[in-house]
Amino acid sequence: MSDPLSPVSLRRMNKLIQLSEKEQPVKVVKNPFLPTRLLDVQASCPSGLRLVITETDPDVCKLDASQRQYAALSYCGGSGDAALKQLKTTRNVLQMHLAEVPLEKAPETVADSIRVCRALGLRYLWVDALCILQGDREDWSKESFQMSNIYENSYLTLCVVQGDSCSSGFLRKDHNPPNVRVKFQSKLDGSISGNITLRMLHPPPATLRRCTKGFGKYSRIDDEPGNSDLESASWGKRGWTFQEDQLAPRKVFFGNLMFHVSRGSKLEAADSSTVEHFRFIDTMGSLQQGLKTWYNMIIDYSERVLSFEQDKFPAIAALARHFSERFEGQRYIAGLWESDIHKGLLWTLTSEWKEFDEYQRLVPKEYTAPSWSWARRPLRLDWVLIGDENPKSELIRSCCLGSS
Known part of the structure; x- marks a missing residue:
């Protein structure tokens, strides 16, 4: 199944998505959440693609609750020229994109995701670069706060785990078999x-x-395509994709070898092979278990790469919001939780360095987090107390002071 959009592949993909939906049913509510903006991939304009404001768009407004479904894209934007030249929505082009988005200018990964949505019959798609106003701090602040809702409420998330930039694409494979x-x-x-x-x-x-x-990129000694596709992927090493993977209830992963669909705690591939792929957030039971899960998530997250260290907190803000909504009354303090701060402060570094000066050079010069927070160190972490130990403490006062 080298072509994900062949009739055989599409039948298989649709079947797996339906099975995934049975295991993770879509929540039908009176007023389902929709992102502020979405791409209409079946628009009547020449390119068949335009941006819509969901609150006021007439086609969206007339849909009933069960029809208000959208897909979300999770991918590596890349760095350098590919990211800079990526088609974006800004204040200057917003009105143009509300009329029509030039599909021929979209990077290959975005264009491929549009093709997938059309093939699956999904009309609306959320892509960060086109649905958030780029370069607008106010809009970014507002929309990034909604990130947990965007992925949690998506009908399907398309995870592009092959390639390392938005120009890589994932449908047209030029690879010749060995x-x-x-x-x-x-x-x-x-x-x-x-x-x-x-x-x-x-x-x-x-x-x-x-x-x-x-x-040559593969390192796992395992016969399952799912392990090969995910273990070798840049997508799985990026900081921003961590919360997207955790929050999305149904996912299709497009790998170098084949596609895979999430089913509970596993991925099932086009060839019916399966691999384990659980979500940390599904292991949260009691508050005590939730805190333990939080530390395990941060350990995993600390191994990932961010283009900008200032994104250390924003890239997990949706997970923090999910945690605080699940466990009411928990106060979030610089990557830790007030009720468990005495254990949260006992983080340790597992990365190695030869000299202290070498370690100091790794610490970002710009302010990213308080010195006592794990987020201040761009290195792999662990916690001294992460088991069932439950020492007591009382927090007298906490505050963050800006650096001069």
């Missing part, structure tokens, strides 16, 4: 000789991918 040419000569008739080319028709096992030039 092949080897073998010389032969007939033992029955010496005049018969030539070359035989052997080519793989199916994804090779990981042990072979490790020693094949075309698959």
Whole structure:
């Protein structure tokens, strides 16, 4: 199933999405949440694509609650020219995009996600670069606060786990299967000789991918395509994609080998193979268990990469909001929780460095977090007390003072 949009692939994908929906039913409420803006991928304009303001758009307003579904895109925007040149919505072009978004100018990953939505019959799509006003701090502040709602309430999240920028795309694969040419000569008739080319028709096992030039990025010794696709992906190493993966109830992952659909605590691939892929937030029971889960999430998150260290808190703000809504009365303080601050402060670094000066150079010069917060250190973390120990403490006062 190398083409995700072939009739066979689409039937398989739709079946897996339906099974996923049974396991994670869509919440039908009177006024379902919709992001402020969405892309209408079935618009009547020439490109078939335009931006809509959901609160006032007539087509959106006439939909009943069960029809107000949208997909969200989770991808690596990339750095450098690809990210800078990406098609964006700004104040200056907002009115133009409300009339029509030029599809031919969209980066390949965004264009491919639009093709997927059209093939699946999903009319609306949320893409951060086009649905949040770029360069507008007020709009960014407002929309980033809604990030938990955007992913939690999406009908489907498209996770592009191949490629490392918005220009990579994920539908058109130029990869040629590994092949080897073998010389032969007939033992029955010496005049018969030539070359035989052997080519793989199916994804090779990981042990072979490790020693094949075309698959040099893979490191897992595992036969399952899901592990190969996810373990090697830049997407899984980026800070922003962490909360998107955690919050989205239904996901389709587009990997180098094939697509995979989330089903409970596992991913099921196009070829029916499965791998474990659980969400931390599904392990939150009591407050005590929730706090333990929070620390485990931060340990995982601390291994991920952010283009800007100032995004350390914004990139998990949606998870913090989810936690505070689940456990009412919990006060969030610089990546920790007031009721458990005595344990939260006992973080330790597991990364190694040779000299203290080397460690100091890793600490961002610009202000990112209080010195006592784990977020101040761009290194892998662990906690001294993360088990069932429950020492008591009383917080007298907490405050954050800006640096001069």
